[in-house]
Amino acid sequence: MIFDRGLIRRRLMRAAHREPSLFLLDYVVEDLCERLSFIKRSFTAIADIGTPAPVLAQALVRQYPEGKIVWMNPALPSDGKSFPKPQPYQQIVGDLEALPFGKEAFDLATSALALHYANDLPGILIQIRQSLKPDGLFLGCLLGGQTLHELRTCLATAESELCGGISPRVAPFADVRDMGGLLQRAGFALPVADSDVVCVRYQHLFALLADLRGMGATNSLEERLRKPTRRALFLRAAELYAERFSDPDGRIRATFELIYVSGWVPHESQQKPLRPGSAQMRLADVLPTKTYEPPKGT
Template structure:
């Protein structure tokens, strides 16, 4: 059974609130620009593409302007009922896409392994998947500050910051989903804010406030909030008083398998000995006594 970690209905409501507040889309815009640059390094055109879950039109617009695609469909992963699940099948026929992309959406998918399998099946042979998602040590400063503050003020700790997958885990998921030539790497971005409260306000404008199913339903105590802000400023402020926030953007890429792709050599078929490649002297096994 798929773990139900993220409340999809809450994420949808948070996005609506962010639009009303005036959305903060700078991370999505940065990811869209980087995605376009990474795709430009692939010297080919893509006839049919899909933008899966990106919360704004930044990626779709960037790809249309790139001249590398003929048609692109944007899919909202939050569309549908408020049942809190995200296990619905993608609306793409098998082997129907040349390219699938996503920016800063997949970190809030409950069944990410299942979604990756669906994306791989929707790609044509030698089709490309390229995505960015929040991962690694993102918002570690905020997580540490809230943990310490609530331990002091309430004697307990409730989850305030969503868990994020590590780059190695995400790379393994690509392999598990059947992608060929899988690659996972991470870009670390440090953003500075005037105060911890300014960071929290920005997260609300990103629609990224706590989406966990197991979040505490009672409002955050004022004493806990004030103490968290104090600890944050004490531990993670620069000399000028501004505080730091870490965002790790994990990049995933993989190809639908095709016979034209580079294949690993079978065991025993190497044309050069390791000792020769290293310029070392090869010794036989030690004599038995």
Template sequence: MTQPDLFDRSLLKQRRQRALATAKPGSDFLLETVADDLADRLTALSRTFEIGVDLGGHTGRITEIMAQCGKVGQVLRADLMCADPNIPAPDLVFDDALPPFREASVGLFVSALSLHWVNDLPGTLVQIRKALQPDGLFLGVLLGGDTLFELRDVLMRAELEVTGGAAPRVSPFADIRDLGALLQRAGFSLPVTDTDRLTVRYASMFNLMQDLKAMGATSILTERSKKPLPRSILMRAAELYAQDYSDPDGRIRATFALVSLSGWSPHESQQKPLRPGSAKTRLADALGAQEVSFSSSTEKPKG
């Protein structure tokens, strides 16, 4: 039985087109934060790649850091679903859920803030891994589970209070442990995941929602309610937000959990874990401790 899609990808394209056409200065702060982190990760690498792909476009910012890091010979910008009209044309335009690359053709994939909206993330990660050359690298940043938990909470509570029921209003995001497991399942070697929590303060809930709209990051849930929230629910949600998630100066807090992923395409040169029993140094010697033996016996239960 086929599972229904969680996210409406056609709506994602519409939201992205609107965000690009009405770009709001400063609303790309999440992307700038992620770009700075990815720049540090790329600079720290000890090897180079012949071909690298910016998987998602992202206003050209990720392409820029890939070109400047000195580790990538040719950088291809692949805009997500539609070309960014504000910068020169991309090399490719496609849905990052279905990367159209032949097997073992790319040395480096970098994806920033888009794969959390893919319906079949395990399948997409498998395709990325297969498209990587041996010892190729995937670097990705996704929104994690705690992202916007404050907004999710107050919208649900306000709608329950006013109508007696509530529909999902904020997209769910994967937990870091689940994402690490997905890297392993996709066949990546040396998978690593870590999380940074970014807290952003706003004058009100409505300012936060304006930024999300400008980022093209409002809900694209397939099962979302098609009716806009009435003013009464929004005003109550804003009250709850100010009541439960504000600082002494009255500004509210919004949490963004940024989960960084990295994984390598398998290659014989990579480090491998030692076989059990193959260690050449005793743990007691390494710790400078005296080894003590214990004897034990097991009694069978009497009948």
């Protein structure tokens, strides 16, 4: 097990009860809805899986007003203060590791900034595919491998200097090059994966850490250090961060890599690749011929 799923639920709930930091989620939701707008069909049964706040579910209501939308979240507040009812979508509690859906229940499944906390990502993708009807679409976004590489470097360096070793503090994230293959292994047709890198600037390291707490995204690794971390370590990490990853105005940079994934449940109406060797024209006859001459003197 990589992640402590119980701890993730508690931290998401704490963030929801306080003042959640939603700027990154807002950015992702806008992009996901724009991608959906290019798909010329209507979806009537929609699942939003694991998204840590109802931002995506609310956007889907606006985009598909006739659709039935279910938002599944592992940490819905029990008092209803943070996400009050009634809402134009159904709220249910569930965990990514065991989706509470029947087979072929939806024609669209979405997920924003949740799947990177999965202990078994291939297994979850299979569950999502099974919950979709034939020709159903899955569209999601998760954090990728470049995410918070600056923070990871500075914490590791500071801990090595002060403690003589390092402990896991920043989660390992998926690689965009692997996601298309994972979708295909899960049984999706026409899989697509692409990435977008967002750089966020902060006044200092502690402002970044405050935002991560507001996202419910602080350390939830099973192998994390279980005793409190000395403040001296964070102070040293803040110094290193300012030295290595700051702009001329003194503000530091934090990278978030967003991996967008999509795939369709196979259906006979979908495009299929031609049989190898069935082409009736050479590619060279279609494409113009280009020549390259190296620069003189090389």
